[in-house]
Amino acid sequence: MDKIKIATYNVNSIRIRTRIVIPWIEENKPEIMCMQETKVANDKFPVKDFEEIGYNIIFNGSKTGRNGVAILSKEKPKEYFFGLHNEPKDEDRLIMAEFSNFKIINTYVPQGFKIDTEKYQYKLKWLYRLMEYFNNNFSMNKDVLWCGDINVAPEDIDIHNPKNQKNHVCFHKDVKQAYEKIKSLGFIDIFRKYHPREPGQYTFFDYRVRDSVKRNLGWRVDHILATKTMAEKSKYCNIDIEPRLKERPSDHTILVAEFKK
DNA sequence: ATGGTAGTAAAACTA
Numbered sequence: 001m002d003k004i005k006i007a008t009y010n011v012n013s014i015r016i017r018t019r020i021v022i023p024w025i026e027e028n029k030p031e032i033m034c035m036q037e038t039k040v041a042n043d044k045f046p047v048k049d050f051e052e053i054g055y056n057i058i059f060n061g062s063k064t065g066r067n068g069v070a071i072l073s074k075e076k077p078k079e080y081f082f083g084l085h086n087e088p089k090d091e092d093r094l095i096m097a098e099f100s101n102f103k104i105i106n107t108y109v110p111q112g113f114k115i116d117t118e119k120y121q122y123k124l125k126w127l128y129r130l131m132e133y134f135n136n137n138f139s140m141n142k143d144v145l146w147c148g149d150i151n152v153a154p155e156d157i158d159i160h161n162p163k164n165q166k167n168h169v170c171f172h173k174d175v176k177q178a179y180e181k182i183k184s185l186g187f188i189d190i191f192r193k194y195h196p197r198e199p200g201q202y203t204f205f206d207y208r209v210r211d212s213v214k215r216n217l218g219w220r221v222d223h224i225l226a227t228k229t230m231a232e233k234s235k236y237c238n239i240d241i242e243p244r245l246k247e248r249p250s251d252h253t254i255l256v257a258e259f260k261k
Numbered sequence: 262a263t264g265g266t267a268g269t270a271a272a273a274c275t276a
Contacts, residue, residue, distance in 0.1 A: 012276085013268055037276085039269060065269040066276095111276055151276095206276085208265040251267080251276090 003235070004259045005030040008106070008222055009242070010149040010204070010252035014038040014070065018049050020242055024254065026053060028240075031074050032099075035059075036108035036149040038068030045070075060091050067092040069108050069148070075099055085133045090126070101261060102143035102230060105134075109151040112169030120169050123151070127178035131185065140186030143230040149204075149252065150223050152179040154189070157199040158220035170221055187225035190237040190257045203239055203253045213241075224257045233260040 007030045011017040014035065025033065038045065041063045050057045050072055060082045061068030069092060071077070077097040083089030093108045107130065112123035138144050153171050156162040165171040183189070195201055202218025209217050224237060237257040 016268075037268090064274090066274080113275085206265090207267060208276090210265075 034106035188231040
């Protein structure tokens with residue numbers, strides 16, 4: 001294998017989305033797929049559906065049916081861990097998996113609700129804890145990937161109406177600063193490497209906004225970031241509108257990047 | 262300026 005295709009997708013329920021995800025995987029054949037918001041308890045995860053098409057799957061969810069992360073891969077990870085290094089670990093929001101050529105961290109960052117709430121403070125703290133986790137456990141000189149639903153739109157061009165969203169939990173100055181601080185450890189936004197300054201490229205469409213997909217009222221909050229050595233191996237990065245989005249308002253798109261091995 | 266809906270789960274809660 002001379003290439004590694006990596007996809008990230010907030011599935012918003014893996015059980016509802018299986019009929020979309022499986023054909024997409026069979027058509028696109030990614031080496032790795034990171035998923036967020038699987039929304040299923042571990043004993044109800046549709047493991048067989050993925051094993052039948054020749055993939056290994058690691059996952060961790062909660063009994064309440066919230067959050068949940070998974071990594072699908074052709075190669076079995078050498079090692080993997082769930083959650084952050086300190087409490088609360090949020091084991092249904094982070095997976096670190098080590099493969100033979102690189103490490104990957106798949107995150108579902110807390111959304112934050114409203115900026116004047118505890119939930120937003122929790123989100124900000126979560127991002128700073130993640131930064132500490134990267135600092136303590138990873139060498140930025142090695143091949144490391146950080147991807148997932150990061151719940152941050154980094155720049156004005158990453159949302160459709162930046163002027164009205166200054167106080168949104170995915171666009172507020174403090175959350176952008178936290179994201180930029182993590183990025184400055186040595187991560188490169190692979191999508192922006194290939195689409196610099198290109199507006200109107202979104203990975204999330206709120207189903208509560210009427211015709212959000214048709215009117216392109218979206219957010220770019222899902223990301224694939226790579227350390228310098230890994231980014232040098234990248235070939236492209238694109239947003240793939242998942243089939244369901246074309247039919248009716250839904251959630252997230254699939255973000256895909258390819259790397260040379 | 263709110264609230265709009267999808268999903269889990271079995272009444273709210275999250276996004």
